[in-house]
Amino acid sequence: MERKGLHVAVVGATGAVGQQMIQTLENRKFPVETLTLLSSERSAGKKVVFKGQEIEVQVAKPESFAGVDIALFSAGGAVSKALAPEAVKRGAIVVDNTSAFRMDENVPLVVPEVNESDLTWHNGIIANPNCSTIQMVVALEPIRQAFGLKKVIVSTYQAVSGAGSQAIEELKTQAKAILAGESFTPEILPVKSERKHYQIAFNAIPQIDKFQENGFTFEEMKMINETKKIMHMPELEVAATCVRIPVMTGHSESVYIEVEKEGISAEQIKRVLKEAPGVVLQDDPADQLYPMPADCVGKNDVFVGRIRKDLDRDNAFHLWIVSDNLLKGAAWNSVQIAESLLKLGLVNL
Amino acid sequence: MERKGLHVAVVGATGAVGQQMIQTLENRKFPVETLTLLSSERSAGKKVVFKGQEIEVQVAKPESFAGVDIALFSAGGAVSKALAPEAVKRGAIVVDNTSAFRMDENVPLVVPEVNESDLTWHNGIIANPNCSTIQMVVALEPIRQAFGLKKVIVSTYQAVSGAGSQAIEELKTQAKAILAGESFTPEILPVKSERKHYQIAFNAIPQIDKFQENGFTFEEMKMINETKKIMHMPELEVAATCVRIPVMTGHSESVYIEVEKEGISAEQIKRVLKEAPGVVLQDDPADQLYPMPADCVGKNDVFVGRIRKDLDRDNAFHLWIVSDNLLKGAAWNSVQIAESLLKLGLVNL
Incomplete structure (x- = not known):
């Protein structure tokens, strides 16, 4: 029954x-x-x-x-x-x-x-997977299917909600204190269990999760290893630099990729992303249209824009990928x- | 006399x-x-x-x-x-x-x-030169002198003061409004003379200056062209993605480089930067030491940290470069x- x-x-x-x-x-x-x-x-x-x-x-x-x-x-x-x-x-x-x-x-x-x-x-x-990884692979997989993928270099702009409710409160409290000229003591970010805590309001912290022996953080290694596993590409070159910025919700990523095929145009990348599941293409420089974290909150999609062909390498492109880290992430x-x-x-x- | x-x-x-x-x-x-x-x-x-x-x-x-x-x-x-x-x-x-x-x-x-x-x-x-360019070349030139330089990919995390005093006021006013649950109307950023203006407080805007025909912004093209001119390297591969974040003062940059020499270690890069003019090395993951914009305000130096050897390419490295955009910039x-x-x-x- x-x-x-x-x-x-x-x-x-x-x-x-x-x-x-x-x-x-x-x-x-x-x-x-x-x-x-x-x-x-x-x-x-x-x-x-x-x-x-x-x-x-x-x-x-x-x-x-x-x-x-x-x-x-x-x-x-x-x-x-x-x-x-x-x-x-x-x-x-x-x-x-x-x-x-x-x-x-x-x-x-x-x-x-x-x-x-x-x-x-x-x-x-x-x-x-890790929130930063999910939104990136949603955008990269259709490109891989169409043109192959060789190399990925990502720099992230991550929201504090990735570190939990306490981190959201900390950002709000600090911002209020700074605007009022009052003092405050950082207690949560970058990593609650770490020895040192730093100001996040009106600042950028290039540490998410703890450091590994190789100088990368665990967050960076998650992006690297998880991307290879999800995409079934152990041979893919992936590098990540993960940075916390004073945004409540919505992770952004500046991504450089090299595809297998030569002679591909930015227009072809855009056409593929326009049809891709879970992706919303927001890319019209003439209309100042590009994704921003403040616009993606509460939405399930992965937003992609700023798609440009690299000026030096024929098979390289730049993308800007944004998504609600609490939802799709x-x-x-x-x-x-x-x-x-x-x-x-x-x-x- | x-x-x-x-x-x-x-x-x-x-x-x-x-x-x-x-x-x-x-x-x-x-x-x-x-x-x-x-x-x-x-x-x-x-x-x-x-x-x-x-x-x-x-x-x-x-x-x-x-x-x-x-x-x-x-x-x-x-x-x-x-x-x-x-x-x-x-x-x-x-x-x-x-x-x-x-x-x-x-x-x-x-x-x-x-x-x-x-x-x-x-x-x-x-x-x-442009503020973002200056701090980057101060860190890259000693590396070029020691090991040669082939390729640079930079993603920036730029402070609003780069857009003038009005942009600083706009960030403060918006942050106050959002924290108080009040409404506001963006008027200055990303570019005062452009048609559309966007929220900068608790947001990230992937547009600095206007767009060119090729999809890059003028800010991005400044970083690309000025770097080649200052370093006397018209053949250098340079790509940039420039992003405004809610920081008053202090630009940060996530930079990927490929050097000419093979077999170089991250330690060798650090040793070169430690002796370099205008550079302060802040790189000790074990002590959570890395540069942050909130720490660089009012200082003339360029701060470099998060120096890592790439996990895939022997001649590639990652750096995090921070400086006061109103001073050295x-x-x-x-x-x-x-x-x-x-x-x-x-x-x-």
Whole structure:
């Protein structure tokens, strides 16, 4: 007998991404019969409205996942490592928004516009890529399909909401203090658990996540490694510099690419992007039309503009890619994976 | 008979850069005997303090330059085009901070750390490069000297003060309005004379100056063409994407370079930059040390950090370059050119 809907759990339900996940499930009319909202002890007991009904957030524990079909995790890597296998054990499919399982070769790392078919070989856990990676590969995959792809160099302009609700508050509080000529003490950014914290209001911080031995940050290495995995291109040259700027929501990326084919024009790149799934082309210099983070908030699409052919290399191009990091970069991509699981018959009503 | 000092004129004395020029002349103890402050009719009559004395700003006209030894221009391209030749006719050497003469082959384009000797063939006018270009070439020239340079790709994170005092006010006003939940109307950025204006507070605008036919902005083409001219490398591959971010003062740049020599390490690049004139190396990931615009304000140096060897190409590196766009990017480079003119005997006490 067909059910009316699925039993969905959201882990990290009170966080910046969790809230967007719940909203996105409602907006997309995802067939939810039961919604279980889970969090740490600290946030348990809060009430969240879903489709007009109040749902109380409960403490996440192994038993919480009994009967759950799909569990969307966004409560930090440690929670995912501890509880995702417990959810799988109880029959749930986990869509994990943390970096805990992304590079695990038994776990597909999925952006539906790019590699939806990787969902078919999942073993219970599906990883949602890093926000900066998702919006970039959505724009690069149609170019790769049409013209091949050899090299990517990206510099990011990342919003503070990528670091959570506390970082949004910190930006607001600091900006107010600076405009009022008052003092303040940075406490959250660039990385809460790091020893040093820096001003983000009216500043730019070239550190997102901690540093690795090779001088790149983990955020930069996520973009590099995840792009290769999602696009099935271990040989692709990718380099990233990740920078936090004083924007609440909406990541921007300045991207240089080299394609395989020679003789391609910027017009041909634009034509491909115009037809690409999940992409909105915003590129008309004569009308000052280009994507900006302030315009992308609340939208599921990836916006691309400033497309130019390089002046020196025939096969090189420059792009400017913007998207809502909480939606396509996190909540929407996770719900979209859930929609794909239904569509592909990997989960059934 | 040796004079006590020179007769210096500052054109655009009440602007963001002009004010910094006057302050820099004082801070550097530049030998000024007479300081003539000039502006448009709108700002004439204002009084500016120099070395404890009030000087009244006068309307700039051809006769204003009688007896002037060095005239520092920063009042827009149209003013420079009209009055710089008049100043030269009256015997002054002009250091022009606008783009009016930069690509004129009879005009040297000078960053003293890079090409001071180009001052010797001046014909009355010396051009001060674009702010974004200056800080980049100060960091790249010592690398070029040591290891050769083939390719540069830069993405900028530019402060609003590069667009003048009105843009600083606009950022503050907008930020206050947004934090208070009030409405506002963008009027200055990205380009005052353009048809459309966009929010800069908590946003990023990928347009600085107007667009050219080829899809690049004039700002981007300035970085490309000026870098080649200053470094005497017409064959250098340079590409730029210029972006305005909500920072008052201090431009940041994410720069990818390919050097000629193979087998160079990031340590070797750091060692070269540590000894380079005008450069301060701030690069210690273990101590979260890297340059940020909020730290560079009021300083003459160019700060470089986040130096990493590319993971794919042996001869490629990534750098993060930050400097005060009103100082090394404008006022300090202009006064530094004046100091070089004295040092080289091209102007005499």
